[in-house]
Structures are given as structure tokens and as C-alpha cells.
Amino acid sequence: xxxxxxxxxxxxxxxxxxxxxxxxxxxxxxxxxxxxxxxxxxxxxxxxxxxxxxxxxxxxxxxxxxxxxxxxxxxxxxxxxxxxxxxxxxxxxxxxxxxxxxxxxxxxxxxxxxxxxxxxxxxxxxxxxxxxxxxxxxxxxxxxxxxxxxxxxxxxxxxxxxxxxxxxxxxxxxxxxxxxxxxxxxxxxxxxxxxxxxxxxxxxxxxxxxxxxxxxxxxxxxxxxxxxxxxxxxxxxxxxxxxxxxxxxxxxxxxxxxxxxxxxxxxxxxxxxxxxxxxxxxxxxxxxxxxxxxxxxxxxxxxxxxxxxxxxxxxxxxxxxxxxxxxxxxxxxxxxxxxxxxx
Amino acid sequence: xxxxxxxxxxxxxxxxxxxxxxxxxxxxxxxxxxxxxxxxxxxxxxxxxxxxxxxxxxxxxxxxxxxxxxxxxxxxxxxxxxxxxxxxxxxxxxxxxxxxxxxxxxxxxxxxxxxxxxxxxxxxxxxxxxxxxxxxxxxxxxxxxxxxxxxxxxxxxxxxxxxxxxxxxxxxxxxxxxxxxxxxxxxxxxxxxxxxxxxxxxxxxxxxxxxxxxxxxxxxxxxxxxxxxxxxxxxxxxxxxxxxxxxxxxxxxxxxxxxxxxxxxxxxxxxxxxxxxxxxxxxxxxxxxxxxxxxxxxxxxxxxxxxxxxxxxxxxxxxxxxxxxxxxxxxxxxxxxxxxxxx
DNA sequence: CTGAAAGCGCTTACAG
DNA sequence: CTGAAAGCGCTTACAG
Numbered sequence: 001x002x003x004x005x006x007x008x009x010x011x012x013x014x015x016x017x018x019x020x021x022x023x024x025x026x027x028x029x030x031x032x033x034x035x036x037x038x039x040x041x042x043x044x045x046x047x048x049x050x051x052x053x054x055x056x057x058x059x060x061x062x063x064x065x066x067x068x069x070x071x072x073x074x075x076x077x078x079x080x081x082x083x084x085x086x087x088x089x090x091x092x093x094x095x096x097x098x099x100x101x102x103x104x105x106x107x108x109x110x111x112x113x114x115x116x117x118x119x120x121x122x123x124x125x126x127x128x129x130x131x132x133x134x135x136x137x138x139x140x141x142x143x144x145x146x147x148x149x150x151x152x153x154x155x156x157x158x159x160x161x162x163x164x165x166x167x168x169x170x171x172x173x174x175x176x177x178x179x180x181x182x183x184x185x186x187x188x189x190x191x192x193x194x195x196x197x198x199x200x201x202x203x204x205x206x207x208x209x210x211x212x213x214x215x216x217x218x219x220x221x222x223x224x225x226x227x228x229x230x231x232x233x234x235x236x237x238x239x240x241x242x243x244x245x246x247x248x249x250x251x252x253x254x255x256x257x258x259x260x261x262x263x264x265x266x267x268x269x270x271x272x273x274x275x276x277x278x279x280x281x282x283x284x285x286x287x288x289x290x291x292x293x294x295x296x297x298x299x300x301x302x303x304x305x306x307x308x309x310x311x312x313x314x315x316x317x318x319x320x321x322x323x324x325x326x327x328x329x330x331x332x333x334x335x336x337x338x339x340x341x342x343x
Numbered sequence: 344x345x346x347x348x349x350x351x352x353x354x355x356x357x358x359x360x361x362x363x364x365x366x367x368x369x370x371x372x373x374x375x376x377x378x379x380x381x382x383x384x385x386x387x388x389x390x391x392x393x394x395x396x397x398x399x400x401x402x403x404x405x406x407x408x409x410x411x412x413x414x415x416x417x418x419x420x421x422x423x424x425x426x427x428x429x430x431x432x433x434x435x436x437x438x439x440x441x442x443x444x445x446x447x448x449x450x451x452x453x454x455x456x457x458x459x460x461x462x463x464x465x466x467x468x469x470x471x472x473x474x475x476x477x478x479x480x481x482x483x484x485x486x487x488x489x490x491x492x493x494x495x496x497x498x499x500x501x502x503x504x505x506x507x508x509x510x511x512x513x514x515x516x517x518x519x520x521x522x523x524x525x526x527x528x529x530x531x532x533x534x535x536x537x538x539x540x541x542x543x544x545x546x547x548x549x550x551x552x553x554x555x556x557x558x559x560x561x562x563x564x565x566x567x568x569x570x571x572x573x574x575x576x577x578x579x580x581x582x583x584x585x586x587x588x589x590x591x592x593x594x595x596x597x598x599x600x601x602x603x604x605x606x607x608x609x610x611x612x613x614x615x616x617x618x619x620x621x622x623x624x625x626x627x628x629x630x631x632x633x634x635x636x637x638x639x640x641x642x643x644x645x646x647x648x649x650x651x652x653x654x655x656x657x658x659x660x661x662x663x664x665x666x667x668x669x670x671x672x673x674x675x676x677x678x679x680x681x682x683x684x685x686x
Numbered sequence: 687c688t689g690a691a692a693g694c695g696c697t698t699a700c701a702g
Numbered sequence: 703c704t705g706a707a708a709g710c711g712c713t714t715a716c717a718g
Binding site: 348349350360361363364365367368392393394395396397398399400401402 | 710711712713714
């Protein structure tokens with residue numbers, strides 16, 4: 001069965017195609033009788049307007065592009081959910097791509113987004129230097145929202161959390177509990193999240209008058225395996241840390257695995273605090289104290305920023321910063337070090 | 344800056360639009376000199392073909408629709424990754440929707456898919472009775488691949504795991520360890536996965552000559568909260584079970600949370616085996632013994648089925664069944680009940 | 687191998 | 703309020 005087109009509907013309803021189009025788009029007045037005939041015809045023929053044709057003609061799209069840097073990361077479950085909900089509330093669809101932290105894949109997908117003439121792009125950039133590609137898209141008239149990470153030399157709307165403050169709080173919490181050899185497993189300094197979370201660690205130490213010990217700083221890549229490796233390195237050193245702040249969720253899981261394998265108890269032998277909460281953080285071997293990001297809201301706000309930009313392309317660029325908050329569970333050793341009712 | 348079109352490229356390269364199109368689509372011979380001029384023009388103008396126009400004219404699309412039933416479920420991290428990888432290897436993009444287990448949302452999204460004229464649809468159906476919508480799409484010429492769950496009265500390609508065998512193995516493993524009051528928290532019988540996993544439980548009991556005790560059977564909805572609730576119900580009964588088989592990942596996490604809150608030790612007080620493995624199952628409070636599905640392969644195979652169907656629309660419909668396997672960790676109590684080197 | 691022309695299914699000034 | 707007509711940016715027989 002071939003698909004019904006607007007012509008079929010027009011014939012069936014004995015009106016012009018223009019009238020069918022007007023009924024469909026609801027923005028101009030159509031006589032009630034004609035409208036009824038058109039609606040009948042649509043149901044009778046099972047008509048679905050061809051969006052490719054509409055997009056071509058109207059030069060506007062109801063598709064949002066979403067480029068994620070690592071679709072395996074649970075962080076994006078909730079972010080994507082937020083984007084999807086907000087988009088579908090506006091009758092917009094989502095094209096989803098996974099750059100896999102790979103600049104080449106990212107470039108390819110940006111070309112796809114351009115070719116699709118998406119209404120706008122929400123992207124978690126894979127690196128902080130792709131200003132060229134992004135600016136190209138911007139010039140092509142596609143609004144861009146940067147999510148989670150910033151990019152040098154590109155002026156666009158941005159939504160992210162206050163990473164520095166989040167890790168400051170996490171590390172400060174450990175300091176308050178009396179830990180003195182606090183290590184960090186942090187992310188790549190190529191990413192703004194990596195920079196900012198590392199900075200929060202340093203600021204907290206500094207504010208407490210504690211020296212920065214380079215032997216206690218390990219740089220990972222935000223993936224599970226590096227958390228696993230680096231936790232081993234830290235614990236196998238001659239002077240291991242008494243606490244570790246891990247800069248994202250996957251590395252925290254990797255670190256936890258390494259500690260378990262070596263029978264190092266958390267928090268008795270070493271305390272652990274992570275960045276990014278997980279829905280199952282409370283059910284982990286050592287329930288994880290973590291900096292929780294409002295991930296769902298991050299996704300929603302990204303769409304809001306996009307809608308705002310679409311409504312007013314010349315509006316000044318906005319950076320929206322959401323606040324993370326520390327969720328205290330057992331892995332930081334709060335029960336060992338303080339009374340349970342401690343503030 | 345307005346976008347370059349094929350006309351601009353043609354003028355710049357001093358050839359016809361047809362020639363530009365031929366260079367772009369690589370399927371017919373173009374003189375090397377002309378080709379070079381066209382390629383130069385494309386780079387010079389930063390030209391990206393408009394996919395909406397191509398789709399309209401060529402009546403073919405390089406977009407795959409993916410409708411997921413619950414995007415919050417970690418199960419789909421890996422499935423989506425598999426689909427994405429396989430699709431991008433074929434230069435195809437993904438439109439992602441989340442039906443949220445809601446038949447109305449699902450229907451709406453199926454309409455979107457039809458309107459987008461996607462090349463094909465991969466769907467995890469939200470209920471087993473939407474044959475009407477799916478058959479409509481099928482008639483409209485859009486190939487459908489059912490993932491994970493079957494639907495009544497609709498003949499299409501299907502990819503799923505052997506759910507009955509998976510839960511049979513899980514329950515049989517518990518029986519082999521000597522448990523005698525084995526409860527199950529299973530999913531809705533509206534879903535084939537719910538039916539099949541429940542059936543596997545019953546078959547295993549039956550094969551062992553054990554009676555089915557209805558007090559030990561609880562029906563959830565595959566979401567965390569129901570696992571939490573039903574585990575409480577089971578453990579608060581006058582005769583609680585000595586083991587629980589939970590029919591999916593989220594309910595397993597919920598059950599684990601309930602047990603932790605009540606200080607019920609796993610597996611010492613009650614053993615736990617789940618369906619669906621999680622990347623962090625080994626780092627859970629009680630490392631979870633679980634039936635692991637080949638989720639990534641499920642996603643990839645779904646795309647393969649789709650490509651096969653696209654290549655040969657009249658081919659007989661296929662159901663591909665992948666085998667799950669049991670991963671034994673601590674939560675089933677294997678160490679309590681058997682020597683560590685037991686087979 | 688190449689170009690002129692038709693047409694995919696819509697939307698939108700334009701005229702009435 | 704309604705219809706005839708033009709045109710969005712492509713691809714693809716068709717002719718040469």
C-alpha cells in the first residue's frame with residue numbers, strides 16, 4: 001500500500017491542498033464544514049503528513065539533534081530522559097548520536113546534523129577545541145546548546161553544573177572528617193569538567209592549609225577502567241592515601257572494584273567520595289557518598305535554552321549553571337569518624 | 344549566512360546539478376575532471392546536502408527509528424549503543440523515542456515515525472496488544488523489528504533472548520544450592536518477557552518436583568519501586584522465602600534496597616538472583632548473581648535484521664533468539680552452600 | 687558521460 | 703476564508 005499524500009486528502013475532501021495544509025497547521029482560519037471534511041478524509045485515508053516534505057518547504061524542522069559523548073555512561077540516562085521529555089512536550093523529535101569521546105566521530109555527526117537541518121543541537125562536546133566545527137554550524141544557522149562541558153572560542157548557550165563547587169564540597173567534607181592524605185582520581189584536563197573538578201580539589205586543600213601532594217593526584221579518562229587502574233596505583237604506593245575523591249561515576253565504580261579485589265575495606269581502610277550520583281549508589285558494596293548532579297533538569301534546561309534561542313535568535317548568550325549537592329552515605333566514613341547524629 | 348545548495352555547487356563548478364548529484368551519490372560514472380571541480384566546489388562552499396530534500400525525492404531514508412520502552416533502564420544503555428554503532432557503520436542516523444511503557448505515548452511516536460518516513464523501525468513494544476498500530480506501519484511500507492518482546496497478531500522480524508531458559512537456569516541454580524522456599528518477583532504478564540520469565544520459574548520448580556506456592560509469587564511492573572515493595576511483602580510474610588528470583592534489573596535493585604533497609608543479609612538470610620546483569624553488579628552490596636543478556640549484540644542484531652529486510656522486503660520473517668547466561672556471584676549464596684571450587 | 691526537465695509532498699505569498 | 707501557482711533542494715529517467 002502506498003502512502004496517502006496531501007493530494008489524496010484534498011481530492012477525498014473536495015478541497016484544495018492549501019486548505020488541507022491549513023487544517024494541518026492550525027494557524028489560519030478554515031471554515032468549520034471544510035475542516036470537518038478534511039479531518040474525515042485524514043482519518044479515512046490514514047494520512048500522515050510527510051515531514052521531509054514539510055521540512056524542505058517550510059525550511060524549519062522539529063527535530064533536535066543530541067550528541068552525547070559516551071552513551072554507555074549512566075549519567076546520560078537521566079540527561080537524555082530530561083531532553084526527551086522536554087522535546088516531546090514541544091512535539092519535537094530527537095536524533096541521537098554517540099561521539100564516543102572521539103573527535104572524528106563527533107565531526108561526522110555534526111555534519112549529519114547540518115545535513116538534517118535540525119532545529120537545534122544539544123551537544124556534550126568530546127573535546128574543548130572543536131570550535132571550528134561548532135562555529136560552522138552556528139554560521140549555518142543552527143543554534144547550539146553546550147551541555148556539561150564548555151568549548152573554547154565558541155559563543156553559544158551553555159548549561160552545566162558548578163563542578164568546582166561540587167568537588168570543593170566533596171573534598172572539604174573529607175577534610176572535615178579528619179582525613180589528611182586525600183588523593184584524587186580526576187578526568188582529562190582537556191575537558192572543562194576535568195579542569196574544574198581538579199580545581200575544586202585543589203581549592204579545598206588550599207583553604208584547609210593542606211599541601212598538594214602530586215603523588216596523590218592521578219589523571220584518568222572518565223571511564224571505568226582508568227578508575228580501576230589508578231585506584232590500584234594509589235593503594236599500592238608506599239604511602240597510600242586515607243581517602244580518595246574520584247571525579248566521575250564510572251571511575252568511582254572502577255575504583256570500588258579495584259578496592260574490593262584487593263580486600264581493601266571502604267571506608268575502614270580508605271574512604272571514597274565520587275562525583276556523580278547513580279540510582280544504585282545506595283546499594284553498592286560501600287554505599288557511595290557522591291556529588292549529585294541534577295541530571296534530569298540539565299536535560300530539560302538544555303531544551304529550554306534551545307527554545308529560547310529559537311524564539312529569539314539574537315538574544316544574548318546564556319550560561320546556566322545548576323548546583324550539585326553532596327549526598328552523604330557510608331563510603332566517606334562518616335559513621336566511623338563522627339556520631340551518627342553529627343550535623 | 345544562508346546555506347549553500349546544490350545549485351550553488353553546480354554554478355561554482357560549472358556543471359549541472361545532475362552531475363553534482365552523481366558525484367555525491369557515487370553510483371554512476373563521472374569524468375575525473377568534473378568530479379574534481381565538484382569536490383572543490385563542495386569544500387569551498389562548505390556544502391552539506393539537504394537530507395530532507397533527498398529523502399523527499401529519493402523516497403528513501405537513512406534514518407532508523409528506535410522506540411524504547413523505558414529509557415531510564417540501564418538495560419537500554421547497551422542495547423542503544425549496539426544499535427547506534429551498527430547504524431552509524433551504515434551511515435544511518437537514529438531517531439530515539441521513549442514510550443515510557445505508555446501505550447498512548449507509543450502510538451504518538453509511531454505516528455512520528457511514519458511521518459518521518461524512517462527507513463525502518465526498531466521497537467521495544469510497551470504492550471503486547473498494539474498490533475493495530477504496528478500493522479498500519481507495516482502496510483505503510485516501514486519494516487519493523489521487534490526487540491526484546493513479541494506482539495500478538497503481527498508478523499515481523501523479532502530479536503530477543505531466550506527468557507524462559509534464562510530464568511529456568513537461574514531458578515534451577517537456586518534449587519541446586521538447596522533452597523526450598525524460592526520466591527519470585529516477576530513482571531507483568533501483559534509482556535511476553537513477563538510471561539516467559541515466570542514460565543521459566545515454574546518449569547524449574549516443576550522439573551525438581553517442587554510445588555508452586557502462590558504466596559511466593561509476586562507480580563511487579565519491572566520498575567525499581569515494585570521490586571522494593573514486593574521484596575518487603577515477601578520478607579514480612581509469616582513464612583518468608585529463603586531465596587528470591589527477581590525478573591529484571593531494576594526490580595532487583597529495588598529488592599536489594601528493601602533487604603538492606605531491613606538489615607536482612609544477602610545471601611545469609613535470603614539469597615537473591617536477578618534477571619539482567621548490570622555493569623556494576625559485582626560492586627553491589629551483595630554482588631549479584633544474574634542472568635546476563637547479550638544486550639549490545641541484541642542492538643546490533645536488530646539493525647542487521649533491519650538491513651536484511653530492507654535488502655529483501657519479501658524475505659520470510661525471522662525470529663532471532665540469543666542465549667542469555669547465568670553469571671554466578673555472591674548473592675545466591677554459592678559460597679555458603681558449596682565449596683568455593685565447586686563446579 | 688552529461689544536461690534539461692520533471693517531480694517528490696508539502697507551505698505560503700498572492701489574488702479573489 | 704479559499705484556491706491556483708510557485709518553489710523548497712534534491713534525484714532520476716530520458717535523450718543525446
